[in-house]
Amino acid sequence: MSFSVVKKDLKVYIRHRKTLMLIFIAPVLIMVLIGSVFSGASEGGVRDVKLGVGGGSEQGKKIIEELKSSKMFIIIDENTTDPAVIEEGVRKGRYSAGIFIPEDETQSLKLFLDNSRVQIAPVILTAFVSTTEKMSYELTFGFISKLWKNLKQMEEELKPLKEGVVMINRSIVGLNSDTKKALSSMDEIDVESLNGSISRMKNSLGQMRTDLLQSAEDINATRQELRDLDGNVSSIQNDTAELRDDLKLVVDNIDAADASMQDVQTQLHLTYNLTCSFDPSIQQCVSMALAIRQLRDTRALMLERTGRIRALHNNLVTISQKSAELHEKLEKTDIKLQKMQESISNYTSELSNINENITSMESAVISLKNVKNQSAVVSSNMEKLAAEMINSSSALTSDIDRTGLFIGEVIARSPAVIAAPIKLDREPVFKGRSYLDFLMPGIISIVLMFISFLLASITIVQERSKKTLIRTLLTPLSLGMFLFEKTAALIIISFLQGIILIVVAFVFYGILIPTDQLASLFLVILVYAAAFIGIGMALATLAESENTAMLLTLVLSIPMLFLSGVFFPFETMPELMILLGNALPITMGIRALETVLIYQKGFEAFSIYLVPLLAYGLAGMGTAYILLRKEIVD
Amino acid sequence: MMEQIIEVKSLSKSYGDFTALFDVSLDIEKGTIFGLLGPNGAGKSTLIRVLSCQSRPTSGHAFIAGLDVVSQKKDVLSIIGVVPQENSFYDDLTVNENLTYFGSLYRVPGHEIKERSRNILSMLKLDEKTNNRGGTLSGGMKTRLNIACALVHKPRVLILDEPSVGLDPVSRQALWDTIREVNREGTTILITTHYMQEADALCDRILIMNRGKIVVEGKPGELKEAAGEKVLQITSSPGNYGIIKSSLEHIQAIRSCSIGETGLKITLGEELPVHEIFDVFESNGEKINSVESSSPSLEDVFIHAAGEAWH
Numbered sequence: 001m002s003f004s005v006v007k008k009d010l011k012v013y014i015r016h017r018k019t020l021m022l023i024f025i026a027p028v029l030i031m032v033l034i035g036s037v038f039s040g041a042s043e044g045g046v047r048d049v050k051l052g053v054g055g056g057s058e059q060g061k062k063i064i065e066e067l068k069s070s071k072m073f074i075i076i077d078e079n080t081t082d083p084a085v086i087e088e089g090v091r092k093g094r095y096s097a098g099i100f101i102p103e104d105e106t107q108s109l110k111l112f113l114d115n116s117r118v119q120i121a122p123v124i125l126t127a128f129v130s131t132t133e134k135m136s137y138e139l140t141f142g143f144i145s146k147l148w149k150n151l152k153q154m155e156e157e158l159k160p161l162k163e164g165v166v167m168i169n170r171s172i173v174g175l176n177s178d179t180k181k182a183l184s185s186m187d188e189i190d191v192e193s194l195n196g197s198i199s200r201m202k203n204s205l206g207q208m209r210t211d212l213l214q215s216a217e218d219i220n221a222t223r224q225e226l227r228d229l230d231g232n233v234s235s236i237q238n239d240t241a242e243l244r245d246d247l248k249l250v251v252d253n254i255d256a257a258d259a260s261m262q263d264v265q266t267q268l269h270l271t272y273n274l275t276c277s278f279d280p281s282i283q284q285c286v287s288m289a290l291a292i293r294q295l296r297d298t299r300a301l302m303l304e305r306t307g308r309i310r311a312l313h314n315n316l317v318t319i320s321q322k323s324a325e326l327h328e329k330l331e332k333t334d335i336k337l338q339k340m341q342e343s344i345s346n347y348t349s350e351l352s353n354i355n356e357n358i359t360s361m362e363s364a365v366i367s368l369k370n371v372k373n374q375s376a377v378v379s380s381n382m383e384k385l386a387a388e389m390i391n392s393s394s395a396l397t398s399d400i401d402r403t404g405l406f407i408g409e410v411i412a413r414s415p416a417v418i419a420a421p422i423k424l425d426r427e428p429v430f431k432g433r434s435y436l437d438f439l440m441p442g443i444i445s446i447v448l449m450f451i452s453f454l455l456a457s458i459t460i461v462q463e464r465s466k467k468t469l470i471r472t473l474l475t476p477l478s479l480g481m482f483l484f485e486k487t488a489a490l491i492i493i494s495f496l497q498g499i500i501l502i503v504v505a506f507v508f509y510g511i512l513i514p515t516d517q518l519a520s521l522f523l524v525i526l527v528y529a530a531a532f533i534g535i536g537m538a539l540a541t542l543a544e545s546e547n548t549a550m551l552l553t554l555v556l557s558i559p560m561l562f563l564s565g566v567f568f569p570f571e572t573m574p575e576l577m578i579l580l581g582n583a584l585p586i587t588m589g590i591r592a593l594e595t596v597l598i599y600q601k602g603f604e605a606f607s608i609y610l611v612p613l614l615a616y617g618l619a620g621m622g623t624a625y626i627l628l629r630k631e632i633v634d
Numbered sequence: 635m636m637e638q639i640i641e642v643k644s645l646s647k648s649y650g651d652f653t654a655l656f657d658v659s660l661d662i663e664k665g666t667i668f669g670l671l672g673p674n675g676a677g678k679s680t681l682i683r684v685l686s687c688q689s690r691p692t693s694g695h696a697f698i699a700g701l702d703v704v705s706q707k708k709d710v711l712s713i714i715g716v717v718p719q720e721n722s723f724y725d726d727l728t729v730n731e732n733l734t735y736f737g738s739l740y741r742v743p744g745h746e747i748k749e750r751s752r753n754i755l756s757m758l759k760l761d762e763k764t765n766n767r768g769g770t771l772s773g774g775m776k777t778r779l780n781i782a783c784a785l786v787h788k789p790r791v792l793i794l795d796e797p798s799v800g801l802d803p804v805s806r807q808a809l810w811d812t813i814r815e816v817n818r819e820g821t822t823i824l825i826t827t828h829y830m831q832e833a834d835a836l837c838d839r840i841l842i843m844n845r846g847k848i849v850v851e852g853k854p855g856e857l858k859e860a861a862g863e864k865v866l867q868i869t870s871s872p873g874n875y876g877i878i879k880s881s882l883e884h885i886q887a888i889r890s891c892s893i894g895e896t897g898l899k900i901t902l903g904e905e906l907p908v909h910e911i912f913d914v915f916e917s918n919g920e921k922i923n924s925v926e927s928s929s930p931s932l933e934d935v936f937i938h939a940a941g942e943a944w945h
Contacts, residue, residue, distance in 0.1 A: 007738075012724060466722055471716070472739060476741065
């Protein structure tokens with residue numbers, strides 16, 4: 001086998017600029033275009049959607065702020081209170097969606113969606129649903145958190161409340177027994193004897209009062225006598241003072257004379273000492289000594305005589321002091337008597353008061369009788385109340401216990417659980433993979449489908465129209481071998497495209513296909529390309545010209561694109577279309593590539609797609625073989 | 635005795651009710667140029683298709699170099715070269731590459747292809763265009779390349795199906811030269827044409843077919859001699875040839891009479907009843923403008939053999 005057709009075809013593809021473009025530039029362009037378009041959607045999602053806003057409330061403002069922060073919307077504020085304005089705005093295409101926020105927060109928000117924009121309408125709706133859900137959650141969470149706090153406080157307050165109830169209960173029991181005691185005590189009171197005692201008290205008081213008044217008068221008389229006595233004492237005191245002063249003067253004079261005599265004595269003594277120290281025997285000295293002695297004696301005599309005067313003086317001083325003391329005592333006695341008078345007056349008024357009180361007591365004793373009767377009624381009521389109270393308080397404490405338990409149970413749950421009872425944690429299983437990673441199977445399938453399909457049909461149509469097919473078959477080369485070699489050439493092209501796509505994926509988008517998956521990837525590419533090459537060849541034998549072939553491939557490939565699940569998910573298709581879509585070779589190729597590139601499963605997993613793909617390829621080539629044979633050989 | 639390279643025995647081919655070939659037998663000698671003539675629908679192309687293994691005969695046999703075209707198809711295809719009527723090579727490949735490709739299909743070793751290509755291109759005066767792409771060649775060159783592609787494996791028989799259709803006279807002359815050159819190399823050539831002149835100029839032997847049957851076969855000179863006829867070509871005015879034709883057919887010496895583009899063509903036997911013919915023209919009010927006399931052409935041979943005009 002010389003693979004002449006393979007070599008020739010590859011040479012022709014390379015020579016033919018348009019084909020070359022189709023083979024090598026188209027995959028790059030398609031990949032870059034689709035990749036860029038979808039990466040935009042994956043990175044920022046839908047952006048700059050015009051959103052009309054009307055109405056308004058505090059909550060509404062928060063929602064708008066939330067939406068603004070997502071960069072998905074350009075907010076156009078309509079400043080209107082009429083939802084119809086917003087609806088009209090959407091209807092006229094001024095914006096893709098409009099939201100009307102009623103002032104009354106209990107009313108629902110109104111979202112007007114431009115559902116003619118089929119691709120973005122669900123995205124807008126989802127954005128709104130998640131925003132309102134998020135805000136609802138936040139509001140509910142806040143509210144419940146606050147409620148929880150209050151409940152916790154309440155729970156804490158329940159314990160003292162219970163204790164209070166128990167205490168009240170106890171108090172009531174005590175009160176009941178006290179009431180009973182009071183009642184029995186009341187029974188002990190003899191009202192009649194009380195009355196007798198009171199009247200006796202009244203009489204005694206009257207006597208006391210009379211006695212007190214008499215005492216007051218006696219004191220008055222005593223006071224007058226004392227005042228007279230005090231007058232006498234005062235005059236004695238004055239007289240004594242005068243005499244004392246006179247004696248003082250006499251004593252002072254004597255003392256002065258004594259002092260003069262002492263001076264003389266002192267002078268004489270000095271003179272004597274000066275003159276008579278050497279010879280005291282001289283006359284003068286003897287006279288001087290005599291004079292000194294006389295002086296001394298005189299002074300002693302005088303001192304003796306004046307001693308009595310001095311004693312008298314001193315006695316007078318004592319009498320004066322004693323008189324003053326007596327005067328003071330008399331004054332004090334008078335004051336005491338005065339106070340006694342005042343006390344008696346007070347006692348008298350006090351006795352009047354007591355008298356009044358006793359009168360009150362008389363009426364109180366009468367009331368006491370009534371009270372006794374009423375107390376009996378109160379006591380029986382009190383007993384009933386106590387019994388009831390015991391029952392209800394035990395019910396109340398058990399209620400409090402239950403409430404406490406319930407609150408405990410309730411607040412043990414997190415407010416978050418109540419605000420969002422069912423929480424959903426999104427956990428993407430393919431971590432570190434970009435959106436484009438997931439698009440790779442689709443992109444590779446689309447590119448390979450178009451190129452394999454077109455090239456296969458074009459190459460056969462060209463061979464037919466240029467009559468080179470017939471000429472080739474006028475050589476020993478068989479038709480089967482010819483088709484096989486054609487297929488081989490196209491598979492080589494597909495492999496090259498696969499390599500280009502992998503390189504572009506890496507260079508433009510940084511997607512690196514694991515080396516251990518490369519063998520599987522190329523096996524899938526081989527079988528997938530073979531399937532479309534087979535179908536393309538069959539189409540080419542049916543087509544009369546290149547144009548017809550192109551049209552046929554387009555007519556087939558475009559519906560296949562839409563039914564492949566790349567642009568529209570199977571989940572949105574009617575059942576018949578799903579069946580059809582699943583049976584298409586492009587879908588099988590995408591599934592096989594997904595198994596290899598995304599799920600990274602082994603041969604068994606993707607071989608289930610390879611078998612029908614191979615069948616497609618063989619069926620296509622078989623059809624081409626039969627039709628061409630019929631055309632060439634008759 | 636010369637070796638027969640092609641032998642056809644009682645060959646018939648039918649498509650449903652339509653019989654394209656009916657009991658055709660012929661032998662072609664090795665090294666000759668054999669012309670297959672006939673009007674459209676005569677069965678030439680069907681015969682060529684059978685001989686080039688594209689069509690299975692309904693009955694009869696055909697052998698090329700002793701090989702059965704049905705049971706030994708692959709062997710037959712490797713010793714014949716078929717030049718289709720339309721140029722069929724790859725415009726995007728160079729002259730050399732085209733030859734290499736077709737050579738490799740015949741499993742000719744690479745070095746042989748190279749050598750053979752050089753010789754062929756030199757012979758066909760394409761040696762200066764070896765690296766030019768097929769699509770860029772002139773019309774004549776394309777025709778020569780078309781032939782060259784069928785020669786690269788050194789076929790024993792070269793079959794050309796109406797090769798001069800659409801060619802200008804100069805190109806046609808060049809084509810003839812090429813065919814003669816190839817033939818000189820020892821290749822037997824089977825050529826179909828409906829140009830009598832081409833067959834006359836090129837072929838050693840010709841076979842004229844009509845309606846699936848062989849009308850006559852032989853060397854061009856022999857056939858014309860056998861026909862032995864003289865032809866008068868008369869133009870007149872106003873030229874009501876229909877009336878004149880019916881009057882002339884009564885004259886015994888006149889074998890046939892046909893209305894052509896250049897007047898009335900009258901085929902005669904040995905006798906030449908010129909006066910009688912002129913009288914007919916005169917009696918019908920026709921004024922004779924010109925009279926040409928010639929020896930029989932292959933067309934005349936055909937008319938003579940088939941008993942009807944070439945159409």
